Amino acid sequence: MVQYILRRLAIGVILAALVTFLTYWLLSFSSDGVAANILGPAATADSIQALKKDMGLDRPFIIQYFDWLGGVVRGDFGVSFFTSEAVVGAVVARLGVTLSIVLTALVISVVVAVALGVLAASRAGAIDRVTQSASLLGHLLPNLLIAIVLVVVLSINLRLLPATGFTPFSESPSKWAASITIPVIVLVINGIANIAAQVRGTMIGELQKDYVRTLRTRGVPTWSIVYRHALRNAAAPALVVLSLEFISMFGGALIIEQVFALPGFGSFAFNSSLQGDIPVIMGITVFSVMLVVSVNLVTDLINGWLNPKARIY
Structure with a gap:
């Protein structure tokens, strides 16, 4: 390995x-x-x-x-042409903002999507139809439109959450949570749609296999069949979608951070590109490539752990 x-x-x-x-x-x-x-x-x-x-x-x-x-x-990525800030320090500082949003959205998406996908696969009927409809709606709605609607409703009309800005967790956990709530919701809607559809499809395939019928004839409880056996086998294909969803959310942060004026990786990359800040753009490029490579590597390792037959190492 x-x-x-x-x-x-x-x-x-x-x-x-x-x-x-x-x-x-x-x-x-x-x-x-x-x-x-x-x-x-x-x-x-x-x-x-x-x-x-x-x-x-x-x-x-x-x-x-x-x-x-x-x-x-040598570990020297240079300094920004415009701020004289070290590239590594600047990228890492902004990366923390983006990851706090993306990882929070990804965890929520996984928990909700797996629950919905399993329910839809194991209980045909109203729950399945509702899940499929919600998944389709999540695919069709663009992030920008969702963001605008949420800002109008939650920030302007109800005044529940800030429309723009970011508060570090170390400064105030409650204000941090409030500052990322709307961006997280925007990413979660699309994330749930993608992951739930994959979990549902793979779970339906697993529940129709011979080993599931054998377990049922032996009197194994349904919850054990679904969560201890079928879900584990269905996790590998869903894991690939999960890794792609993480990369998609990371890329989608460019739009989200621009809309909500967040000092994250995406807005930093966008502004640096407009300025032509070559050292910063190159640093962002290196970090982005290595992030994608790392995510794919971790996905393959976890996939091999879940399913020994899929191991390629």
Whole structure:
């Protein structure tokens, strides 16, 4: 297993190198825009060229890239062109905000979706139809529309929750919970729809298998068959959807954080892209790639633990 983990991590490093190479190459075409953004609207052509020379942006792309890559190997991701803030510290600080929202939404989605999916699969009828209808509705409603409706109802009309802003947990747990409630609800609605549909489908397949009928003939209680046997076997396919849902929620944070003015990873990436802050964009790219690789690796390991037949290590 250790060799498998090391091999997957090596593949992740190669993937990160390829992605960062392409990203840096694309960013190299916007060096004039970066210098102009730093100098402001009064910048002249001469001042832009002078700043590019001072920052080393006038050098060939390949030299710039390998200089940056050498710094990364040493643990130095550089500093922001606009704030002089260390890239690693800036990314980690914003990442904490996004993960607090995404992980909370994911846990709630899993608990509710598994319960609904199991009920819908084991009890055909009204519960199944309601679950399928709710799942379809969750797929159809865009996050932006849900966010706007919730802000109007909960923040503007009822004045129950803040519409924008973020309070760190260490500062006030209650205010932190209030500040992430609406963003979490937005992500949960779509998350439940995706996970519940997968759990329902896999559970229906498991409950129709021969081993379930054998357990029933032996008098094993229904709850034991459903939760101790069928659900465990159905967990592997659902786990893949769960990992994809985590990545989807993480990507969806870009819109959510912009709507609710949250100082998270998504809004940081968006603003840095608008400015052309190359060191920050590259740091965000590396963190994003490694996060996806790590999630996929953990998913494969858990999948192998749940189902030894599915082990690929």
